Amino acid sequence: MIHRMPFDPVVTGFAHLSCAGTTDAETLALFHGERPPETPRPACNMIDSAISDPVFYLDSFKNEEDEPRTLVMIRAVVARALDASGLTPDMLRDSATGCVVGTTIAHQFTDTAYYARLRENPDTDENAPVERFLNSNPAEAIAREYSLTGPLHTVSNACSSGADAVSIAALCLLSGQCERMIVAGSDELHRTPVAGFHVLGVTSPFPCRPFDSARAGLNLGEGAGVVILETPECARKRGRKPEFALRGFGMSCDASHITAPDVTGGGMKRAFRDALSRAGLSLNDIAFINAHGTGTVLNDQCEAAAFAGLVKEAGLDATPPFLSTKRFTGHTLGAAGTLEFIFTMLMLRDGFVPASPGCKTPDPALACAPLTEPLNLPAGTRFAASSSLAFGGTDTVLIAERPG
Numbered sequence: 001m002i003h004r005m006p007f008d009p010v011v012t013g014f015a016h017l018s019c020a021g022t023t024d025a026e027t028l029a030l031f032h033g034e035r036p037p038e039t040p041r042p043a044c045n046m047i048d049s050a051i052s053d054p055v056f057y058l059d060s061f062k063n064e065e066d067e068p069r070t071l072v073m074i075r076a077v078v079a080r081a082l083d084a085s086g087l088t089p090d091m092l093r094d095s096a097t098g099c100v101v102g103t104t105i106a107h108q109f110t111d112t113a114y115y116a117r118l119r120e121n122p123d124t125d126e127n128a129p130v131e132r133f134l135n136s137n138p139a140e141a142i143a144r145e146y147s148l149t150g151p152l153h154t155v156s157n158a159c160s161s162g163a164d165a166v167s168i169a170a171l172c173l174l175s176g177q178c179e180r181m182i183v184a185g186s187d188e189l190h191r192t193p194v195a196g197f198h199v200l201g202v203t204s205p206f207p208c209r210p211f212d213s214a215r216a217g218l219n220l221g222e223g224a225g226v227v228i229l230e231t232p233e234c235a236r237k238r239g240r241k242p243e244f245a246l247r248g249f250g251m252s253c254d255a256s257h258i259t260a261p262d263v264t265g266g267g268m269k270r271a272f273r274d275a276l277s278r279a280g281l282s283l284n285d286i287a288f289i290n291a292h293g294t295g296t297v298l299n300d301q302c303e304a305a306a307f308a309g310l311v312k313e314a315g316l317d318a319t320p321p322f323l324s325t326k327r328f329t330g331h332t333l334g335a336a337g338t339l340e341f342i343f344t345m346l347m348l349r350d351g352f353v354p355a356s357p358g359c360k361t362p363d364p365a366l367a368c369a370p371l372t373e374p375l376n377l378p379a380g381t382r383f384a385a386s387s388s389l390a391f392g393g394t395d396t397v398l399i400a401e402r403p404g
Helices: 024-031 069-085 089-093 112-120 128-135 138-146 158-174 191-200 232-237 266-279 297-314 333-350
Strands: 010-017 097-102 152-155 180-187 223-230 244-253 383-390 394-401
Touching: 010 069, 010 232, 010 333, 024 333, 069 138, 069 180, 069 223, 089 138, 097 138, 097 158, 097 333, 138 152, 138 180, 152 158, 158 180, 158 223, 158 244, 158 333, 158 383, 158 394, 180 333, 223 232, 223 333, 244 266, 244 333, 266 297, 266 383, 266 394, 297 383, 333 383, 333 394
Parallel strands: 097 152, 097 180
Antiparallel strands: 010 223, 010 244, 180 223, 244 394, 383 394
């Protein structure tokens, strides 16, 4: 049985980088319709790929050719998140600070081209391959950069990696292993997942339309999000008044198919119930849900069935408003869960939730429909949820709180 958490890990800062924007202001302007979303472009024009499926690529972000792009994005966003949290490198060395990174690309694919070149032309620096290998573990790389002494985890759990990183960081704090965690989710565009999703037949030839009757699949994207989680006492000791908290989290696994979710929503419902139990809340307390919403047939069926099922179990009259932000970012894989948790906090702060982008005519076959009109949140709204799904049937739910 899942019990109420003894304390709620607090968010003392965050930062993000995606095709939705590189700052809070840019991203909120997009949510308000003050600037148009980016149009995905053929993968073959953006990365080393023969496939022309449209993808979201960060033109504004540059890195040196031999640097792992995923790690460079993490480094850039970690620096901004620490600054937002009022933390300096010296402060990190003085306390038990750990790091957990959710990623799929950095952990598996970014070094393939490097090692192929190495076979043909051995590096003159004999330590370079070792350094490259160590950097393929992003949590270890960040720990070495900032001299961290707390727990380190690199999570590679497909598309829920970023959300799972937040959950694992919370467990580290709740278990007393440390008092602060740097939590990151990051993935770059790479030809291997581009080819993999293409072969699965789930990529859309046009900008994705989650939950729409004319949806045709997903677009891949890239980005990074970083959240600084601390114990309330750690934040209090340094005079930091947090704006947000992780009120609850839940994780489950359908184990029903290697790439498909349980379309009845059973696993997602379990994750949601566990998150609510840890939070000491009911579904009625949740102002809105930032859904995983990839735009694939099975994902949308799963989440809609789960949300409708939870409403029925709770005896409510209507489903909490929900949306997907992936029309703005593409599916950023290991970064998605962290980015979307950040977007959820931004919407709570702003008091505004956009209509689910790309969804003009909700699929009538779904058990419930997303927001088709913008939602202005009542003053004092405190709780919202973010959900994630992944290959292997993983389901993760995070509940954000903006304390009154």
